[in-house]
Amino acid sequence: MTQPIIRLSGLDKFYGEFQALSQIDLDIQTGEFFSLLGPSGCGKTTLLRAIAGFETLSSGSLHIDGVSMEGVPANKRPTNMVFQSYAIFPHMSVAENIAYGLKARKLPKAEIKASVAEAINMVGLEGFDDRASHALSGGQRQRVALARALVLKPRVLLLDEPLSALDKKLREQMQSELRRLQRAVGITFVLVTHDQEEALTMSDRIAVMFDGKIEQVASPQILYGKPSTRKVAAFIGMMNFLDAKVLTTSGDNLEVEVQSLGKLTLPLEQATGGLDGCNSVGVRPEMLTILMGSQTSEREIEAEVTEVYYYGDMTYYDVKLPAKEDPITVTMRNTAGREVLEVGAKARVGWSTSSLLLLK
Amino acid sequence: MVGFQKWRRSESAQGLFLISPTLGFALLLLAVPLIMVVALSFWTQDYLTLDRTFTTANYQTAWTEPMYQYLMARSLKISIFVTAVTVLVAYPVAYFISFHVVPKRKAMWIFLITIPFWTSYLMRIFLWKVILGYNGVINGTLTGFGIIDEPLSFILYNQNAVVITLAHAWIPFAILPIFVALERVDRSLIEAAEDLGDSGIRRFFRVTLPLSMPGVIAATIIVFIPTIGDYVTPRLVGGPNGLMISNMIELQFKKANNAPLGAALAISAMGIVTFFALVFLWMNRKYVRGPS
Numbered sequence: 001m002t003q004p005i006i007r008l009s010g011l012d013k014f015y016g017e018f019q020a021l022s023q024i025d026l027d028i029q030t031g032e033f034f035s036l037l038g039p040s041g042c043g044k045t046t047l048l049r050a051i052a053g054f055e056t057l058s059s060g061s062l063h064i065d066g067v068s069m070e071g072v073p074a075n076k077r078p079t080n081m082v083f084q085s086y087a088i089f090p091h092m093s094v095a096e097n098i099a100y101g102l103k104a105r106k107l108p109k110a111e112i113k114a115s116v117a118e119a120i121n122m123v124g125l126e127g128f129d130d131r132a133s134h135a136l137s138g139g140q141r142q143r144v145a146l147a148r149a150l151v152l153k154p155r156v157l158l159l160d161e162p163l164s165a166l167d168k169k170l171r172e173q174m175q176s177e178l179r180r181l182q183r184a185v186g187i188t189f190v191l192v193t194h195d196q197e198e199a200l201t202m203s204d205r206i207a208v209m210f211d212g213k214i215e216q217v218a219s220p221q222i223l224y225g226k227p228s229t230r231k232v233a234a235f236i237g238m239m240n241f242l243d244a245k246v247l248t249t250s251g252d253n254l255e256v257e258v259q260s261l262g263k264l265t266l267p268l269e270q271a272t273g274g275l276d277g278c279n280s281v282g283v284r285p286e287m288l289t290i291l292m293g294s295q296t297s298e299r300e301i302e303a304e305v306t307e308v309y310y311y312g313d314m315t316y317y318d319v320k321l322p323a324k325e326d327p328i329t330v331t332m333r334n335t336a337g338r339e340v341l342e343v344g345a346k347a348r349v350g351w352s353t354s355s356l357l358l359l360k
Numbered sequence: 361m362v363g364f365q366k367w368r369r370s371e372s373a374q375g376l377f378l379i380s381p382t383l384g385f386a387l388l389l390l391a392v393p394l395i396m397v398v399a400l401s402f403w404t405q406d407y408l409t410l411d412r413t414f415t416t417a418n419y420q421t422a423w424t425e426p427m428y429q430y431l432m433a434r435s436l437k438i439s440i441f442v443t444a445v446t447v448l449v450a451y452p453v454a455y456f457i458s459f460h461v462v463p464k465r466k467a468m469w470i471f472l473i474t475i476p477f478w479t480s481y482l483m484r485i486f487l488w489k490v491i492l493g494y495n496g497v498i499n500g501t502l503t504g505f506g507i508i509d510e511p512l513s514f515i516l517y518n519q520n521a522v523v524i525t526l527a528h529a530w531i532p533f534a535i536l537p538i539f540v541a542l543e544r545v546d547r548s549l550i551e552a553a554e555d556l557g558d559s560g561i562r563r564f565f566r567v568t569l570p571l572s573m574p575g576v577i578a579a580t581i582i583v584f585i586p587t588i589g590d591y592v593t594p595r596l597v598g599g600p601n602g603l604m605i606s607n608m609i610e611l612q613f614k615k616a617n618n619a620p621l622g623a624a625l626a627i628s629a630m631g632i633v634t635f636f637a638l639v640f641l642w643m644n645r646k647y648v649r650g651p652s
Contacts, residue, residue, distance in 0.1 A: 054551055074554045087552035091570045100566075101556035152556065 011060030297350025418624035450534035517599025541575025
């Protein structure tokens with residue numbers, strides 16, 4: 001593998017007694033769209049700001065492009081940042097904002113003009129050159145912030161929750177636009193977000209963080225399909241959990257006793273985070289089916305519908321399994337001929353052993 | 361009558377009732393004397409009687425007599441100096457409090473800065489006389505250490521003394537608006553400037569200073585307008601060369617027994633101050649609005 005563009009090792013950050021980051025080891029590859037995902041207060045923004053040079057490390061090292069960033073101030077790092085508030089200079093026009101970093105580099109005027117025009121084109125803000133920042137919409141401000149950073153052709157672009165201030169529709173549009181931009185410019189993007197959907201749809205790889213620690217680093221498919229811990233599984237998408245106990249291991253197979261489902265044999269690889277401390281089984285709601293009429297499934301279990309949420313294209317059922325207090329969720333696509341069950345109805349829930357994950 | 365009843369119950373009427381005591385007070389003590397001074401400036405005084413025929417002779421004297429022109433120019437010059445010194449000293453102090461004092465101590469710092477101004481202004485002027493005087497603190501120290509042989513004479517009873525004393529008096533009033541403006545500068549803008557490659561000094565001149573200009577302009581107005589008409593300070597520490605236009609106005613009203621000329625001088629000074637204030641306000645509008 002080629003040298004990673006960003007290498008963090010043994011990184012710690014303390015604020016007094018409070019440890020914001022603990023033992024972060026992470027490699028980010030050149031040209032990747034990488035996301036730091038986690039609930040608020042998990043340290044993801046601190047980590048991003050540490051990469052940008054706005055936070056000093058308590059211990060550990062940070063290399064960008066193989067060069068140690070120790071003692072290198074933010075204005076000398078090959079990174080640029082899109083701030084959560086966008087931080088558009090209010091006393092400057094759109095063009096002046098975008099030219100800011102180029103002027104800081106004391107480039108010739110003609111070159112600055114050409115680069116600014118190109119950047120304005122790239123983010124689709126033609127004709128807005130002389131617009132004052134207070135006369136811009138949220139989406140336009142975001143584009144100015146992007147252009148202002150990208151025009152400097154950084155090695156890494158850091159984005160601090162850039163979409164959180166936008167409404168849903170604009171957010172979706174900007175998601176695909178960010179992705180398109182990233183592919184077009186080929187710059188490594190590091191995005192901080194608390195929105196799992198955003199991270200899943202945009203990223204090549206995602207680091208999930210809790211309490212200042214990285215829980216799992218993986219591609220979106222692996223993160224969703226094979227989360228390594230119960231925490232990650234619960235944070236990304238919906239997941240039903242059943243108590244479980246590993247009875248015996250024989251070769252590549254595990255003998256497991258699962259709440260409501262009974263004694264099962266699972267392949268070792270379905271213990272995605274290793275065998276140590278496994279005490280629950282997770283299954284995604286869409287991996288379960290409500291069986292109708294003569295439909296059959298690999299396995300099935302009798303259950304009672306306790307709640308129905310009808311979403312038009314989908315129906316979410318809360319169903320109560322025997323020998324489990326809390327109901328589990330089953331999501332069904334409302335295809336032709338499928339009837340929506342009512343609360344209190346008996347349901348046959350179909351499942352398969354291959355959709356179960358053994359988690360700690 | 362119905363219309364009046366309706367008006368009495370309206371919100372604007374209730375608002376007017378609410379402010380009427382203050383409004384009446386202000387009219388009585390501000391507007392009425394001002395109108396009287398304006399009227400006076402168009403009359404003539406003949407010993408103890410006032411000739412109430414309209415004349416612009418007072419203004420002609422006020423604007424053409426070299427002595428009055430000279431005093432007006434000196435007043436302007438002194439207050440421009442005072443304003444420049446005050447703002448230049450106040451800015452770093454405000455900057456320090458806003459950027460380097462931990463948030464929970466900021467209020468205490470501001471409080472400490474205002475403490476000297478609980479003392480009477482007259483007292484502070486006399487203290488400056490003690491500090492700057494011929495046998496004062498500065499001269500005493502310098503001669504004592506043998507740095508100078510003769511006491512410095514350029515620091516008291518001249519314009520320098522007026523500038524020093526007034527600048528000291530007005531500094532907190534300059535620190536406060538600048539501090540408020542600096543507090544309102546979004547710190548992420550300064551980080552953005554750093555991120556985009558600017559060093560500390562460059563991002564100060566490209567981001568922090570332009571964004572705090574409304575505070576600087578407010579400070580300028582607050583200091584400039586009252587100092588141009590200051591009367592006590594030049595009288596006490598200015599000596600004969602430090603006298604300003606307000607001292608002349610007093611002279612006209614009292615010893616020279618020519619109140620109309622004094623009124624004309626006062627109104628002229630007011631006009632000049634208004635002109636400058638409008639220029640500052642226009643500059644402020646420009647900064648607040650940003651690029652159009």
